[in-house]
Amino acid sequence: MTDWKAEEDRYVLPTYEKFPLVLERGAGCFVWDDQGNRYLDLYGGHAVCALGHSPSVVTEAIAAQSKRLLFYSNLVYVKARAQAGKALVELCGAAGAQAFFCNSGAEANENAMRVARVVTGRPKIVATVGSFHGRTAGAMAATGNPKYKKQPAGLGADVVHVPFGDLDAAAAALDADAAGFILEPIQSMAGVMTPPAGYLGGLERLCRQHGALLILDQVQTGLGRVGAPTAESAFGVSPDLQTFAKALGSGVPAAAVLAAKSVAARVKSGDLGSTFGGGPLACAAVSATLSEISRLKLWENAVALEALVRETFAFPEIKEIRGRGLLLGLVLDGPSKGVRQALLEKKILVGGADDPSVIRLLPPLTVSAAEILLLRDALAEIFSTQAAAV
Numbered sequence: 001m002t003d004w005k006a007e008e009d010r011y012v013l014p015t016y017e018k019f020p021l022v023l024e025r026g027a028g029c030f031v032w033d034d035q036g037n038r039y040l041d042l043y044g045g046h047a048v049c050a051l052g053h054s055p056s057v058v059t060e061a062i063a064a065q066s067k068r069l070l071f072y073s074n075l076v077y078v079k080a081r082a083q084a085g086k087a088l089v090e091l092c093g094a095a096g097a098q099a100f101f102c103n104s105g106a107e108a109n110e111n112a113m114r115v116a117r118v119v120t121g122r123p124k125i126v127a128t129v130g131s132f133h134g135r136t137a138g139a140m141a142a143t144g145n146p147k148y149k150k151q152p153a154g155l156g157a158d159v160v161h162v163p164f165g166d167l168d169a170a171a172a173a174l175d176a177d178a179a180g181f182i183l184e185p186i187q188s189m190a191g192v193m194t195p196p197a198g199y200l201g202g203l204e205r206l207c208r209q210h211g212a213l214l215i216l217d218q219v220q221t222g223l224g225r226v227g228a229p230t231a232e233s234a235f236g237v238s239p240d241l242q243t244f245a246k247a248l249g250s251g252v253p254a255a256a257v258l259a260a261k262s263v264a265a266r267v268k269s270g271d272l273g274s275t276f277g278g279g280p281l282a283c284a285a286v287s288a289t290l291s292e293i294s295r296l297k298l299w300e301n302a303v304a305l306e307a308l309v310r311e312t313f314a315f316p317e318i319k320e321i322r323g324r325g326l327l328l329g330l331v332l333d334g335p336s337k338g339v340r341q342a343l344l345e346k347k348i349l350v351g352g353a354d355d356p357s358v359i360r361l362l363p364p365l366t367v368s369a370a371e372i373l374l375l376r377d378a379l380a381e382i383f384s385t386q387a388a389a390v
């Protein structure tokens, strides 16, 4: 029998620390490996599978689209692109906004920063310490976590970093050169860091005052995950630019910049471009995903299951539960790695974070209470085994 792990290690660069699984299929919140083992996926395929794995609404939509027209670029109009744009604007409650489609979160952030520079005619981007915005040069320049900035030189972009949550520092950085302020409204990779109350609203006011654009990186927080579908309802702000990726296409690569009406009016032909972005296949996946999120109001499930986690995960080993909706960080009283390993042995997938004490939960937004309680029960067993061992 072929050892697919060995084959992949032989032919694919080892750029990721992987779960030691060869996955063959998925359905709902579960995935199965090539040995027939079933795993509960509370990492949501890397925060991508908001509708669960291989949701039929999406697989059917892309199968149908692939047979009609697999691809044509932005040089022509296609129904699927119009429908995807409409679905995004409507879900985000952003009347008059317009989308630019691309392929990944990093690319969406690059394009959002580009729009901010083009529209304001200013060079500088302000970003936050600890942030993660992607690995292309500009997105990495905006990333404020040194762990991801190891490449020696050439980041190029004019980016300054200020502490996340500090309005005085933001005010000082937002000078006449500032084109925009980019941030994750909740810093996910850092360890699910939520800013102090009033921070995002204060930032919006500062940006308006200084003529800079507010750019929300909603790659993880968008599309209902934090318990509300719009930036206004989730965070009380109306960003000039928002970026989306991850869940947008349910796993078919798709990303978008959503420009508010006032910004969209100032973007011209030739300012942005992408061969594959907005292709019919990706757009069919986007429309199907967004319609299903809206139809099922999945943000309401995120609110209900956050409450369940907060009520039932009362273990002394969990010091704090950070985050909102189904972007949650369980902060342990020590390193989380051993507990994540023990969960893997119990066939439950969860994420880590740059804060080593954090277990990150990013399950499908369709996850059920019973599935969340499987995690609670597994943690109870792991913590009691650990306690017995000391």
Ligand SMILES: Cc1ncc(COP(=O)(O)O)c(C=O)c1O
Pocket (backbone or CB within 6 Å): 103, 104, 105, 106, 107, 109, 132, 133, 134, 135, 184, 188, 189, 217, 218, 219, 220, 245, 246
């Ligand atoms: C908040 C945020 N922004 C941007 C990115 C980059 O997205 P991609 O990997 O699709 O380029 C990520 C990826 O994890 C992310 O979490």
